[in-house]
Amino acid sequence: MTVLGVLSPFLGGWYFGGLLEGIARAAADAGAAVVALQTLDAGTDQIELTEPPHPAHPLAWEHAAGFVVIVNAASGKYLQELQATGRPVVVVSHDYPELDCPSVFPDNRVGVRAAVEHLIRHGHRRIAFAGFMGASDQLQRHETYQQALRDHGIEPDPELLFEATDNQQAGGEGAARAMLAAGLPSTAVVAGTDFNAVGILRVLAEAGCRLPEEQAVVGFDDLSDASFTEPRLTTVRQPLFQVGVTAAEVLLAAIDGTGGPAERHEVPTELVVRESCGCPSPVDAESLRAGARSQYRDRTRLQRSLSTQYDVSLDLLRSHEEDPRQLGWLRRTSVRAGCLGLWTPGEPGLEIAGRFNRSELVSPPLPPVTAAGFPPVGILEAARAEPGLLAFVVPVRVGDRDWGLLATVDRVDLQPATGRETINQWAALLTGALDYQAAMHTLREQEEQLRASALHDHLTGLPNRTYFLQLLTAAITRGAEVAVLFVDLNDFKQINDTYGHAVGDQILIEAAGRLRTELGALGTAGRFGGDEFLVLLDALADGHPPEAMARRLLSALSRPYRPDGHQLKVSASIGVALAHDPTGADADALIREADAAMYRAKSRRTGVEAASVKDIN
Numbered sequence: 001m002t003v004l005g006v007l008s009p010f011l012g013g014w015y016f017g018g019l020l021e022g023i024a025r026a027a028a029d030a031g032a033a034v035v036a037l038q039t040l041d042a043g044t045d046q047i048e049l050t051e052p053p054h055p056a057h058p059l060a061w062e063h064a065a066g067f068v069v070i071v072n073a074a075s076g077k078y079l080q081e082l083q084a085t086g087r088p089v090v091v092v093s094h095d096y097p098e099l100d101c102p103s104v105f106p107d108n109r110v111g112v113r114a115a116v117e118h119l120i121r122h123g124h125r126r127i128a129f130a131g132f133m134g135a136s137d138q139l140q141r142h143e144t145y146q147q148a149l150r151d152h153g154i155e156p157d158p159e160l161l162f163e164a165t166d167n168q169q170a171g172g173e174g175a176a177r178a179m180l181a182a183g184l185p186s187t188a189v190v191a192g193t194d195f196n197a198v199g200i201l202r203v204l205a206e207a208g209c210r211l212p213e214e215q216a217v218v219g220f221d222d223l224s225d226a227s228f229t230e231p232r233l234t235t236v237r238q239p240l241f242q243v244g245v246t247a248a249e250v251l252l253a254a255i256d257g258t259g260g261p262a263e264r265h266e267v268p269t270e271l272v273v274r275e276s277c278g279c280p281s282p283v284d285a286e287s288l289r290a291g292a293r294s295q296y297r298d299r300t301r302l303q304r305s306l307s308t309q310y311d312v313s314l315d316l317l318r319s320h321e322e323d324p325r326q327l328g329w330l331r332r333t334s335v336r337a338g339c340l341g342l343w344t345p346g347e348p349g350l351e352i353a354g355r356f357n358r359s360e361l362v363s364p365p366l367p368p369v370t371a372a373g374f375p376p377v378g379i380l381e382a383a384r385a386e387p388g389l390l391a392f393v394v395p396v397r398v399g400d401r402d403w404g405l406l407a408t409v410d411r412v413d414l415q416p417a418t419g420r421e422t423i424n425q426w427a428a429l430l431t432g433a434l435d436y437q438a439a440m441h442t443l444r445e446q447e448e449q450l451r452a453s454a455l456h457d458h459l460t461g462l463p464n465r466t467y468f469l470q471l472l473t474a475a476i477t478r479g480a481e482v483a484v485l486f487v488d489l490n491d492f493k494q495i496n497d498t499y500g501h502a503v504g505d506q507i508l509i510e511a512a513g514r515l516r517t518e519l520g521a522l523g524t525a526g527r528f529g530g531d532e533f534l535v536l537l538d539a540l541a542d543g544h545p546p547e548a549m550a551r552r553l554l555s556a557l558s559r560p561y562r563p564d565g566h567q568l569k570v571s572a573s574i575g576v577a578l579a580h581d582p583t584g585a586d587a588d589a590l591i592r593e594a595d596a597a598m599y600r601a602k603s604r605r606t607g608v609e610a611a612s613v614k615d616i617n
Contacts, residue, residue, distance in 0.1 A: 002032040003380055004251060005064030009040045009053075011392050012421030014223055015240060019070055019092060020390060022123045022244020022411045025140065028387035030252050033380045035060050035391040039073045043398050043407075043428025052079050055445040057371030059393065059405075061085065063380060068092060068247045069438075088254035092247050093137060102254065104247040108137060108220075109144040111236030111269030115190055115218045116148035118271060122278045124188040124216060128160040130175035130200060131192020134169050138192045141220065145190055151422040159188050164196050164526035172199025180207055188216035188277075194223040194235055201229055201276070203485040212278045222272050231281070243267050309422060310331055316429040320440070324433040327356040333422070335408045336389065337382040339366070340396070341374050342432075342541050350374055350404055357382070362487045377409035382409045394427040396434070457527040458511035459505060468526030468534050469588035472587040475538045476579065485535035486575040486594035487515070487553065488602065492531035499566060506563035507570060514556045522549065550574045550608045573602040576610040 004027050007579045010016045020036055027034045032196050037059045039052075052072035058081075066088040076098040079089055083099070091103045124384035131138040146156040147243075162178045164171030172191060176199060179186065184204075191197035197219030201211060209215055211231055219226060222237035244408060246265055246308050253259035299315050315322070315329035322328055337357045341350030352366040366376050375391055383391040388411050394404040406427045444615050455467035463471060475482045491513065496504040508531065515525035515533060523537040535553065537546050557572040575597025593611040601609035 001380065002030070002033055002065055002252075002255065003060075003063045004034050004248060005060050005067040006034060006036040006070065006435050007039055007055075007059070007067055008036060009038070009073050009181055010044075010421060011036050011394065012424060014221070016070060016353070017414040017421075018240030019244040019247070021414070022241040022246075023045070023068060023248040024244075024388055024390050024412065024419060025241070026245045026252070028384075031384075033079075033384035033391065035063060035375065035380060035383070037394060038392070038394045038424065040395075041397045041399070042394055042431055044201075044424070046083060052076070052486040058082075058376065059371055061087070061372040062370070063373070063375075063377075066090070066251045068251055069094070072330070074216075088251060088259070090247050090251045090254065092243060095136065100261050100262050102250050102259070102265065104243055104250060104267065105137075106238045106240070106243055106267045107266040108140045111142040111220065111238075112141045112190065113148045113211075114271040115220075115236055116145055117152070118273070118277060119188045119216060119218065120152050120154075120187070122216065123155055126157075126160065126186045126188070127154075128179065128186035128189040128203075129164060129192075130162040130164055130172065130189050130196055132164045132196070135167065135192075138167070141192055152198075153389060162189075164192065165191045167195060167249035169195045169199040169202075172196030173203050174199075176200040176203035176207075180204070184209065184230045186215065186216065186584055188212075188218070191217065191219045194219040194221040194226050195457055197233055197235065197276075198229060201231075201233070205230070212276050216278045217276045219276075224335075226272075226274070229276070231276045234274045234277035234279070234482075235272055236269050237269050237272050238269055245331070246353045309425065309537070312422075312426060313429060316426075316433045320436075323354075324430055325353040327354040330356045330408070331358075333426075336385075337379055338408040339375055339379055340404065340406055341369065342396075343402065344368060353404075354375065371405070374405055379407050379409060388412075392423050394423050396427050396431050398428055398431045399414065401431055401435055403431055406430060457512075460509055460527050462512050462516075462533070463524065463526040465526065465528055465534075468524075468536065469587055469591075471524055471526075472536055473589065475536060476585050476587060476590075480538045481579065482585075483537040483554070483576060483578040484590045484594040485537065485546065485550050486528070486577075486591065486598040487533040487535060487557070488573050488598050489531040489557070490571045490573055490602065492570070495568065495570070499563075499568075503563045503566065507561050507568065510561055510563075511557055511570075515553060518552055518556045520548075532582075534594075546576045546578055547608060547610055550576050554607050572607070573598050573607045575599070575601055576608065578610065 006023060008016050024034050039055055051221045052075045054075040055078055055265055067090060069081060069091045071094045076096050079096065079099055085091055089101045091101060093105055116127065129142050131142060133139060149156050162175040164175045189200060191200055193327035197217050202219055204215055205211060219233050219235035222235045226235045227235035246267055250259060250265060273279050275583055284347050311332040312329050313333065316324050327342055328339055339352055340354040342353045343582040344351050351368050369376060375393060379391050389409055391407055393405055393407045393411055396406050404593060408423055455464060456462065457464045495507065519525055522539045523535055526534045528534045537549060555573055561568045561570060575594045577597060578589050579590055597609040597611040601607055
């Protein structure tokens with residue numbers, strides 16, 4: 001199976017989506033699959049890329065036989081490394097001086113020249129240009145505008161260049177305000193994009209300018225909105241679908257070795273005449289009906305998209321109820337198949353944490369893969385199952401939170417504005433849901449740590465006095481026959497005074513460890529305080545009398561200690577209190593009697609003493 005890779009800043013909308021549709025069509029005609037990889041973070045909004053991102057991983061390199069790179073989706077260094085593997089690269093609408101590879105561009109010059117000449121035929125000679133000069137395609141459009149004027153004997157006036165801050169509507173609005181501030185010195189304006197043109201139309205109309213009588217406007221792109229502005233926008237149609245087809249065909253030829261030299265391929269643009277240039281409005285009932293049908297379809301798609309996005313958002317916000325990694329929320333969408341790969345801590349690979357397939361009730365687990373091997377082959381096969389389907393891959397990454405990669409199989413979404421594609425937003429919401437899960441896990445761990453800290457001695461890790469009393473009370477409540485051992489290390493103060501508290505602490509820690517080791521599952525040791533320990537024996541029915549256990553503990557505690565190179569011998573005294581009638585026993589009383597027995601053992605130097613039954617009950 002031949003797989004074409006596509007590196008793109010975004011994966012939908014009129015521009016990137018239009019190119020992807022063309023690539024998908026050419027790939028389907030050749031029997032190939034397409035994996036389209038977004039190189040910007042999830043949730044990234046529409047931005048003007050000045051510096052291309054540098055992907056941190058060789059995305060889908062194991063699968064793709066070659067790559068189409070849309071505008072500046074990846075750094076030149078990344079693409080050089082890609083080419084060094086022998087995979088051909090074709091670039092769309094961007095120049096990489098460091099690369100020797102074919103490129104495909106819409107021919108801006110044909111459409112812009114046609115627009116300028118059309119305005120000249122309307123009698124305009126004060127023709128302005130408004131656009132974002134930070135983009136290479138806008139610079140080319142501006143240069144063609146200037147040359148077209150000169151070819152008709154009109155010297156371009158630098159005062160008629162109104163720079164926009166971006167390619168969006170806001171950029172056009174700013175340019176229009178600059179035009180008004182300059183006294184509206186032009187009678188017509190060529191806008192760098194349709195979004196710029198729409199912004200210009202809005203601001204000029206609000207300022208009371210009669211359009212197109214006082215200012216004719218021509219855009220570039222032929223967005224669907226161009227048919228519904230007032231007046232309807234004359235614009236240059238950018239053949240994005242055909243650009244995508246051409247890029248895929250050039251890449252396929254390079255893959256099979258039939259391609260030519262690394263040259264620039266250009267796809268002609270064309271002028272679409274409506275009313276904003278000054279041409280009369282046609283009275284065409286069928287055109288009106290077609291426009292109404294188009295509006296209805298767009299509105300229906302928008303409503304469906306909003307409803308789906310609302311449902312998906314709620315599912316991901318309820319991540320505490322259903323694990324979002326299992327991708328059950330994709331049932332709400334049109335996605336045919338999908339999978340989620342999460343980075344394995346300390347490893348270069350991705351764990352396939354969740355799978356989704358609309359045609360399978362249960363998706364079997366998959367082994368881990370590398371970024372170069374993601375998405376799994378099954379996703380690519382699903383993308384080739386039907387013409388028009390693609391495998392989309394988006395980073396589940398927002399800022400410095402990088403969880404992994406989300407892959408889905410679906411059709412291109414042309415409707416949303418750039419950066420608002422559903423998969424882009426899903427990945428951003430999924431990042432937030434995984435962040436929430438991680439935060440809750442951390443909070444639960446901290447809660448357990450605080451609880452453990454409140455119930456355990458910070459030095460030895462044994463249950464503290466409070467927790468030991470709880471354990472003893474619970475054992476008594478269960479009706480078990482229990483015994484309490486009160487353990488004291490003899491003359492421990494002298495060790496602290498002679499060798500210091502650090503040595504004393506080491507001995508306490510080792511003593512606690514010896515108690516745990518000897519007791520095993522037969523009982524629980526706790527720290528009463530200072531050099532005193534408590535032991536709960538609640539397995540007496542197993543034939544382990546408490547006095548015998550006390551002597552085992554005494555022997556273990558008496559073995560030499562070697563803290564910091566010293567060899568010290570520490571003796572102990574142990575008092576034993578046995579509750580023969582637990583229903584009448586009291587935890588505090590049992591500890592007091594064990595304590596009293598311990599003092600008898602210490603004063604008599606017997607090591608172990610037991611309290612009498614009558615003392616306890």
